[in-house]
Amino acid sequence: MSVLALVRKVGFAVGLLGVGLGALPMADAATRQTGIAVNPITINPVTVNPAPAAAPATAYPDAALSRSDQGDLTVLRLDGIITPGAERRFVDALHALPARRPVMVELASPGGFTAAGYRMIDAVLAERQGGRPVATRVRGGESCESMCVGLYLAGYPRYAEPRAEFMVHAPRMAENGHMTMRSTQAMVQRLVSLGASPAWIQRVTAAGGFSGARDYRETADRLTADGANIVTDLLR
Template sequence: MSVRKLVRKVGFGVGLGALLMAGAALGHAATHPDDLSLSPVTVNPVPAAPSSSEFPDAAMSRNDQGDITVLRLDGIITPGAERNFVDALRALPARRPLVIELSSPGGFTAAGYRMIDAVLAERQGGRPVATRVRDGDSCESMCVGLYLAGYPRYAAPRAEFMVHAPRMAENGRMTIRSIQMMVDRLVSLGASPAWIQRVTAEGGFSGARDYRETADRLSADGANIVTDLLR
């Protein structure tokens, strides 16, 4: 499907090591009325996670196609990537339709949550914003939340998505609070509570595994992650 067709519709309408918690309190997670019970997580102490400066910022590119812009983010979500992303959004003409193309193993949740908020603010201000993951690309960890911030959400059938339990940047540990915050955030952005419960039951937020599904499988499962499969 061409970018023009994508945005015409918009106008009417362990990965990186984990989701690194660089400041859990910065995510404005909306609590969903459904009670998603999570069993306590016991984690052995691990070495402190590297600082954000040890990760390369995701590459950012802008491609203007007529009256539509495609912003592609390729790589790790870091504070530097966040700054570049927000600057790119601010540089766009008001209400210009936008497609955000993602290929990322995830990154720092504080930066990711702010990027999500920036996308939501653009949409609330009247800008059509779609997200897309191409064939051969993957959207993992924090990237899934950023992908959910757009609408519609396009993906190639074999594009891969991954969610898992977040870890604290300072010490590599998981907390029930950070897991619940991330789960609530995914649901507030549109992920199906029934799918979240299924992932939880299969250990996807336990810290024991990375939960992966292709876009076509997510669509079949009613996850409401991918809204439109690319053909």
């Protein structure tokens, strides 16, 4: 079955997702996704030396955004850092498309600013709720890291080639480089509410992936084998 056919097949199945995910409690979000109630996941960051304060968003180059129309499917490729400027161009590009035209969002990003990324997630979910099929994809040899993973999870289906790499970690505040339990918990809640397996989240937590001490990386084929529900369709 072609990618476009798969996008159409499940692109309208948006009932489990809503807009404005920050208000969802973790247990409720996991129940919505799996039908099984789970206990809230406790994140306990370790004490680490704070990173230097980040430069303002304007100091970072915006991710490049390109559009390619392939028959009746539009591919929007985001390549680079998620910034407020990249967010505005991405949302404008979505809104400029004909109503209900299927979209494939292709990602290659080291992440970026959480506020911009969360607004992009909400924009994708709003498009899906309005009836537009929006899938996501990461190609082999490319990576989707940090905030990019949340954006990837906002689409459905979620395609990746086996050697595509994904990375999650505890976010740091742009203003001072500090990591907080609240911001980490909020990010984890979003990952679960978007479909990430609570059991996988627990494994990442146990491995220190949300502690602030390490970046947790897995390839798409490993995520699939682990039942993470990050990648829904592994491309061969």
